[in-house]
Amino acid sequence: MAPSAASYRPKHKLPDRPCLIGMEACATAHYWARELRALGHEVRLMPAQYVKAYLRRGKNDAADxxxxxxxxxxxxxxxxxxxxxxxxxxxxxxxxxxxxVRQRTQLINAIRGHLAExxxxxxxxxxxxxxxxxxxEQEDSVPQLVQKLVQLLAAQLADLEKRIREVDARILAWHKADAVSQRLATIPGIGPLVATAIAATVPDPSTFRSGREFAAWLGLVPRQNSTGGKTRLGRTSRQGDTYIRRLLVIGAQSxxxxxxxxRANPxxxxxxxxRPRMVVAVALANKTARVAWAVMARGTIYRIAATA
Structure with missing residues (x-):
């Protein structure tokens, strides 16, 4: 039988004085961090993969x-x-x-796959x-049932296109109202979509000591497997924010x-x-990320370097 609200007493109670609270940066963590800060406590969020190194044998709530x-x-x-x-x-x-956008791609693939049959x-x-x-519509050999079902998918696709345009309009309005996002958009390969994503994700560029650290946080630097004084660099680490990294690589390809x-850049x-074009695109995305950090940290716009 569950205890009543009047008889329930928590086993542990936070002290009345402010204290340090550590939490893993998981779902709803930012909400609870804001609530605990409002009560006067100091809250620190940590990536779950960094906490894993301090976990001993077994996994349970007490060990976590x-x-x-x-x-x-x-x-x-x-x-x-x-x-x-x-x-x-x-x-x-x-x-x-x-x-x-992912749902739109799924619908397009479904329509294309069904009609190919x-x-x-x-x-x-x-x-x-x-x-x-x-x-x-001009094919008489396709059954009427297939045409009706494809028309149903096409109507859903048209609705998705409309909603994507609505979200794009909201992102553009947010971009025009944010000074940092407008400065980021002056960098080649960064448009309003990428600029707003970076500005919203990194409100304080001083969190990173340099542009290289920001690029490493995005997973745009080679993974190291060095030992014995020998430096071994492999593929990109692909750690960090996947969404921003993908947008930067797409912008570099454009x-x-x-x-x-x-074409004039030596x-x-x-x-x-x-090197292959895709490798060059990732290298250019790395350079773009460093420039974006410099633009945010120094509060300036992008200026093209003068040709020597």
Whole structure:
């Protein structure tokens, strides 16, 4: 039988004086951190993978709590800044857009796959879906049931396109109202989408000591496997914020394909002569991340370096 509210007494109670509270940066952690800070306590959030190193044998609530208590007092521990409500709301714009874009891709693949079973095909790309649906209407060999079902998917696809445009308009409005985001948009390869994502995720650039540390946090630096004084560098670590890293790589690819300045840049052309284009895009994304940190930390806009 469950105890009544009047008879329930917690086993442990926080002291009346402010105290240090360590938490793993997991779901709802930022909300509880804000609530505990409002009560006067000092709250430090830590990545779960960093706390794992202090976990001893076995895993249970007591062992996890002991590991958190040990980790929160370490001077070398990296803490996660507590996000405010406005910051989390801005990041939710990107999360919602990313979800809608993935659902749109699933619908396009479903339409293309179903119609291919009946011999109705079209060139790849979301811009060719309209021609694919137009060709379906002209096909007499496709059963009526298939046409009705595809029309149902097409209506859902049109609704998704509308909602993605609505979210894009909100992101653009947030970009125009934020000075940091506007400065970031002056960097080649960074548009309003990438600028708002970085500005909302990193409100305080002083969290990172340098641009290289910011690029490492995004997982755009080589993974090290060094020992015995020998430096061994492998593929990129791919740790950190996956969403921003993907946007930076896509922006770097657009610079390589479409920018005239990239064709005149000796650093980029030298890399293209020796390495594959995708490797060069990741290297350019690394450089863009460093420039973005410098723009945020110094409060300036991007200036193209003068040719020697």
């Amino acid at each position: 709590a002991a590991a958190i208590c040990e980790a929160v007092t370490r001077p070398s521990m990296r803490f996660v800044p507590v996000k405010g409500e406005a910051q989390q709301a801005a990041l939710m714009l990107h999360r919602v857009r990313d979800l809608l 009946f011999g109705v095909i079209e060139a790849q790309g979301p811009w060719n879906v309209g021609r694919l649906l137009t060709g379906l 610079v390589l394909y479409c920018s005239k300045a990239a 650093w980029i052309q030298g890399l293209l002569a020796k």
